[in-house]
Amino acid sequence: MTDRDAAASFTRWASERQQALLRTAVLLCGDHHRAEDLVQDALTKVAVRWARLRDQNPDAYARQVMVRTNISWWRKQRREVVLDVHDGATAAGPAGAVDRRLLLDRALAQLTPRQRATIVLRFYDDLSERDTADALGVTPGTVKSQTHAALTRLRAAAPELAELLEEPT
């Protein structure tokens, strides 16, 4: 395969997938600009290995890069999660999309980056426990326990959200 062919096939893949990767990245880190950086970094790393990845699973590798880069970045920043979900949240009355978005952002901010990634990969990207484990570099058992812990924490941290999302009776 010539360099031009490789460039064309990579560009085709990246153009098709980057919006989906961006959405995953936004959920992983909660910030659009930083999400763009995560996507850019992941695309570059996929491109470096394109000769090997193009016939495998470049999506999975890109997700893995984003998840691990985000966790590493979070640890470097040593950012503490101190948000209070009750402060200023619009809990009463019918919630619009903006309210739900605000509540979700605040609730996700209560999670550790690994818990947050677990939620995003399992419930947004609909990955299996095995694929989620591969992305995170942990065992499926860890994914299971992290999922349970994350859901428990979400419910505890954002009761308004839980209320909003109750199944209709």
Add this chain to the structure above:
Amino acid sequence: MTQERLRELLRERVADETMPDRSARAWQAARVVRRRRRLGAAAGLVAATVAVGAGIAAVDSNPPRPRQPADPAVSDATGPSDPTPATVGDATYQGVPVWWSPDQREEQDLPTVDSPLPADIELGDRPDDPMDRALAAFAHGRSATLVGPGGARQWVDLSGVQEVTKPNGYTYFPAWTGMLTSDGERLVFPQPGQTWKVYLIATGEWTTADSYSDDADPGPLTPDLGFDTSAAQAYGEVRDGAGSFGMGVALPVRDPAAYLSSPEFLVARGAVLAFMDRFTRGTDSRFKECCPVAGWLDDDTVVYESRQTRPLLVSWRVGTRDFGLVSRVHGGYDVASFALDASDAG
């Protein structure tokens, strides 16, 4: 909260998120990365091959211009981090510039440089700081101390790792310079039966595997630089084109009366760094295979271990006389492994 509702909420949250197409930019950035790696490897190969050729060292006060590594296939790619081949060293050997390192005592007095590693690394206790990844691992006996970002440290019990027996009957404990994977997330040890014992740093879990993958560093475990190992044996890991070699080549030294001849040396991007080993009376001695490459602080600055009575990590800005003290290591260790590359400099 039901899981299905959670799915809907997550999708709603990011439904309107978009970004400009970055595919072309990513491909161009990848070309720069690939080019840099090829140039680094090519420059190392050229310098090593020439340096170990037969002949006697000749100190040349008017060194010829070194060869420029070329890669026409990617010659249209440019980048700010392209390696610049060395031009003027402290001496030359077979036309290749040679720089002299500070000797083992001078290294102790180098100015401290900023790095992701702490200035002082303690190995004597059993810390238990949580970390997702490590920057360095120091094995001592049947345990290891991990050093992570922000100075975090974690002691790891290696008693579950078995000794390995070579075909010649030699049995050894398989702590090695590549035991920390290049992403810093695992320790890996070869085991009997061609299996691997793998320690996941983030979770503290041990697993056994038939193999392991290290995407960021896919090179062979034993670097093959086209080097005539009958003259000098490569040791340690090769990191982005930089590797270290033992004695066996008659490189020039600063003062033959004061320094050991045929010094060990490091090859990086077309330049050779000869390790000055001062004669002492049994104190402050460099160890055999003194100076494995640890990694890179940035695109121009390589880090090597200075294994001696008082061990250090030392930085060298390749092709200059700019050296710095990265870390002092307090406490003995058998072998160290690093996941240190330019991206960690932040």
